[in-house]
Amino acid sequence: MSRRSSRNAKLAKIPLGIAGRAAVGFGRRLAGGDRHEINAQLNQQAAEQLFSVLGELKGGAMKFGQALSVMEAAVPEQFGEHYREALTKLQAEAPPMSATTVHRVLDQQLGTAWRKRFREFDDTPAASASIGQVHRAVWSDGREVAVKVQYPGADEALRADLKTLTRMTGMISSLLQASDVKPVIAELTERMEEELDYRLEANNQRAFAAGYDGHPTFVVPKVVASAPKVVVSEWLDATPVSAIIAQGLEDPEGTRELRNRVATLMAEFDFSSPSLVGLLHGDPHPGNFMMLADGRLAVIDYGACASLPDGFPPILGRMVALAAEDRYEELTELMQEDGWVLPGRTVTHREIADLMRPFADPIRTETFHFTRSWMRRVAGRATDISDPDIRTSWSLQLPPQHAMIFRVLMGAIGISAQLDAEVPFMRLMYDWVPGYAEYRTAG
Template sequence: MSEIVRRRSSRNAKLASIPLGIAGRAAVGFGKRLVGGDRTEISAELNQKAAAQLFTVLGELKGGAMKFGQALSVMEAAIPEEYGEHYREALTKLQAAAPPMPAKTVHRVLDQQLGTRWRDRFRSFDDEPAASASIGQVHRAVWSDGRAVAVKVQYPGADEALRADLKTLSRMTGLIAAVIPGADIKPILAEITERTEEELDYRNEAANQRAFAKAFEGHPEYVVPRVVAGAPKVIVSEWLDGTPVSAIITAGAQDPAATRDQRDRVAFLMGQFHFCAPEIVGLLHADPHPGNFMMLPDGRLAVIDFGACAPLPHGIPDELGRILGLAVEERFDTLAELLHTNGWIIPGRTVTDREIADYLRPFTDPIRTESFHFTRKWMQRVAGVASDITSPEMKTARAMQLPAEYVMICRVLAGSIGICAQLDATIPFMRLANTWLPGLREERSAS
């Protein structure tokens, strides 16, 4: 693949090929079973081919399609085991890899962004990408002063691809509204669109990264690489060597007992980072997937990729802490009133405190004890309840909406929990929440 797929019609056709391909293979599989084929072997073969197609299409499209795939990869722990093995492997690849662009394309972008004498700024530059992601790929190089650096180069056409995907999504609002009647999803899409547009200009990412690097400089538990140079489509930052969290997840699956302490440590540091950053930096790192975190040899957690950050100049809103505190104390009458008053319930709808209690019950396990063991089995159970369209809880869900200002916060919270489940980790979730969530301490103290 030489260039990112730009035309919206071409991107939509490729995306449509996923369900069409799965349907076609299902028909072939049904035919094989009719003539006596082994059901288990046929199902495994179909899943493997579907997973391979999923990775290929989302990876080739990059842009918003690949970002969607990366979001799916964070939540792969919720996929039932009998379906998830092949998809898990394919989706995990999207966390740090995609078909690369040719060296001549990389050089052309560097010519445009850093000037035609860009090689003079480097002692060496590796044309083979070290990692590929949704809108850019990373190359290892040595800066003129001898520092090892990571050079992130944006794919030509990434801006057009992202906008095309967002327009496609916006045209699906009618379909989404049919599934969730009455929900006003326009503010949610607006928030996602705003954050995504900001990612296209690497100068925004450089500013975010500089803010994080300054705030966490000398921190005993976290490292943020410093920015060396930047341009709208290229960013150069210090290179860090460490063990990707995705590799720690894989090692944990292979040898759970030997890796337990490391997995718990990683999950704790990631959870604490997302809780504390808004208070320390005034920003929320809004791209929680394992490809953006790695453990350094000295035990600190390195955080990279600051393209998606949500501004929270006053930290996490008190309201979220109050909601969690009321749920912990099971004061659902007060909680229902708070949700109605602050726009979490669709105007004109009524949700009782009993309905709120029943709706939240499947999700409240982590807040019932000071520490909680996040597992794939637990995630699969919660996801099963949440996706049961016949349940009374789904009726309650259709009367609720997520205020736009909480979209990124809840996305990060859900993503962090998904990674904890992949790590099969036990962390003091409530201790972290009590320490870093404004409103929660006050709510619990008052009760």
């Protein structure tokens, strides 16, 4: 009980601390301080608190932090190094389990004779994440494998964190001056709950491996064995995208072609999987994507997936087509029909146009160069509550059925900006998202 209280207290510090700093900042502005300088200071302090708290915790809090980490490119340049270090840590690190604990979990999940199923097993973890850690091993048939073992108590910690975050949704909505976020949090909670059962993850991975079997561009490691809290899959030697991002910062010109390819392949994987597999990979952060030496993209970690048996909903392709052609009267009507406008609220097509145009750069051309500077500009505009156009967003909501799709889309855009990459975004939309080509042609 005391451990749970301690976790809740740490999580509760986040919005209270941000709210306190916002009040102080407002006071400084009244006293004549520079608004942009004050906001930059407050953002840095808020981020320091947010990531220091989330970094101490496993479970839902850390997964929330990892989801935030893909937006690192939106961080102001003067704070870039500090944020990158904190966010990269959230992407990849967690305190490791002892070998004794790992063996106990394997006893419970694979049987006490589990060692006979391996030729070798390395007790030192090769990687760690929010609810589990990975060990390198050799399977009985000689294949090198990755053994993901869930932390004991991860299920309890995850559910406790999600419950706390759910209770905080009203405060978060108030702080963001945004609409009710409960439907989106509910959808994310459901997806995160599914991640606790590694058998579901293994089934998702098997489906992806079958859908991309023999694919010339993508590699999904095959599952060797699975249990509720252990999954064994083929080991891949590859370079994580997080390392390629770091290389790009050190040598922008020398890595440009590689970074463009990586970002394009990541986007193509997200766009193509609903059609090829009926699923969408729902955990977009750089640690889950790796480049093989032969130029193929490898994708791991299938715990969070959205079921899209009929592919992407055509209404999303139609919405993008209407926005691309400035057909905002039709778009506004469609958004109202699909539940994007809060009950009892009214928005005009002019308000929707004024809100969306500043964010529509990537859909104006077939290829778009995603940069940190563009990302910072967009993020700054989206969070500036003094902007009258942004207030239109307070009358809007993200329908829960689209929540994961947009989270993956924003993750792909965030990583593309970190890679400073040029991506044929609209060509991929044309090729893979139903509804888009039909309505562009009609226009």
